[in-house]
Amino acid sequence: MDLLAPFWLLLLVPLVGLGVTYVVMQRRRRRYAVRFAALPLLDKVAPEQPGWRRHAPAAAFLLALTALALATARPVIDLRVPHERATVIVAIDVSRSMQATDVEPTRMDAATEAAAAFIENLPETFNVGLVTFSGSSAVLATPTTDHESVAAALENLPMANSTAIGEAVFTSLEQVASMAQGDDSVDVPARVVLLSDGTNTAGRSPDEAATAATEAAVPVSTIAYGTQEGTVEIQGRMVPVPVDVDSLAGLAEGTGGQAYTAESGDELAEVYEDIGSSIGWRTEPREITPYLAALGFLLSLAAGAMSLRWFARLP
Template identity: 85%
Template sequence: MDLLAPLWLLLLLPLLALAVTYVVLQRRRRRYAVRFASLPLLEKVAPEQPGWRRHAPAAAFVLALAALALAAARPVIDVRVPHERATLIVAIDVSRSMEATDVEPSRMEAARQAAAAFIESLPETFNVGLVTFSGATSVVATPTTDHEAVAAALEGLPMANSTAIGEAVFTSLDQVAAMARGEEDVDVPARIVLLSDGTNTTGRSPDEAAVAATEAAVPVSTIAYGTQDGTVEIQGNIVPVPVDVAALAALAEDTGGQAYTAESGDELAEVYDDIGSSIGWRTEPREITPYLSAAGFLLGLAAGAMSLRWFARLP
């Protein structure tokens, strides 16, 4: 929490002195009563002691003054507010390694199901596009608010050889730029979510892509998907297809995105949930002076009401 006018917190000093004085006087009053009164006589004259009710109005009054003093300092806190609009490009690896069955029923099928659920869960006002990549990239769906159509486009994606992670980022950036040209004088946030299970084997490097994404202020969140023991059969040969976690994490870190790993369909669904909760919201500072002022007023009102109710006087 930040304070726009912190000097007003000095008002808490006399309030602290008032609270200390109250405590001292209450203790002195108790000692006086014990010293000069007969306890059995007091029990007969005043059998029902106010107990905690004696201090409740004073406590509420002090809290009211504290809230008003804090309000005078104009505190500011960070709050999460939903994005009204955003552009999101989902980039999915469709190289042959995605046919590996170390994730049931296969990496590709589990990835398709999780991506479809993720896309359909996004806010209706988000423009979502779909890019696939193997040795080359393909724009399967340009950014649109028709999320069902984008999710449906995940069906039957063709598989091919090689993995062009860098090119997938460049193609996604082109889609973001195309959307930005259609948004006149509107700063719409954008992000790329890239899922892959392999190492960049062709095209421009992920390092070059990271530089371009940083210049465009578009974070790239990466999902390293699959296990280190995954294999796939290519032309009768069993080929290991371990996940290159380090390279994908570096791409995310260099662009200000988030790096994830997932070794099962359930883990992937959890990753997409986390990404959705982060890109659907932004953090912005908000002054809470009115709320503290209202709290101070209500506490002061409560102090007066308790004092009138129990003692027929104002505090």
């Protein structure tokens, strides 16, 4: 918590003195009561002691003054609030290595299922697009708030050879730019979420893509999906297709995005949930002065009500 006017905290100094004075006065009162007379006589004169009720109004009053003093210092807290708008491009690798069965039933099946859930769970006001890539990239769904149609486009994706990670990023950036045209009044955040299992083997390099994404201020979050033991059958022989974690991590770090790894469908779902949380929310400073002032007012009312109810007087 930050304070916009911290010097007003000096008001707490006399409050501390007031509290100390109250404690001292109560101890003296207790001492005088013991000296008043023999204890049996004291019990007859005051058979019912108010106990904690005697101190409740004073405590509430001091808390009220404390809240009001803090309010004058204008405290500010970081508050998590949802984005009203954003553009998210999901880019999915459809190279043949995604047919590996190290993730059940296959990398591709698990990836499309998790991606569909991610898309459908994004805030309704978000524009979501879908890009696929193998030896080249293609736009399967332009950014739209119709999330169900984008998720449906993930069904029965065609597989092909090679992996063009850089081209997928460039195509995704073009989709983000198309949404920004004609809407200069609002700075709409954008993010590319790219899932792949392999090394870039076609098209422009991930380094070039990272430079372009940085210039466009669009972070690219990457998901390295699969295990190091993955294999796929090509022309009757088993070919190793280990996941390339380092290349994808370099792309994410170079654009200000987050790099994730997932070796199962459950882990992938957790990754998408984390990405959705980071995309859908932002942290904003909010001044809470009115809330503290209201708290002080309510505590003052409570102090007065308790004093009137139990002692027929205001504190």
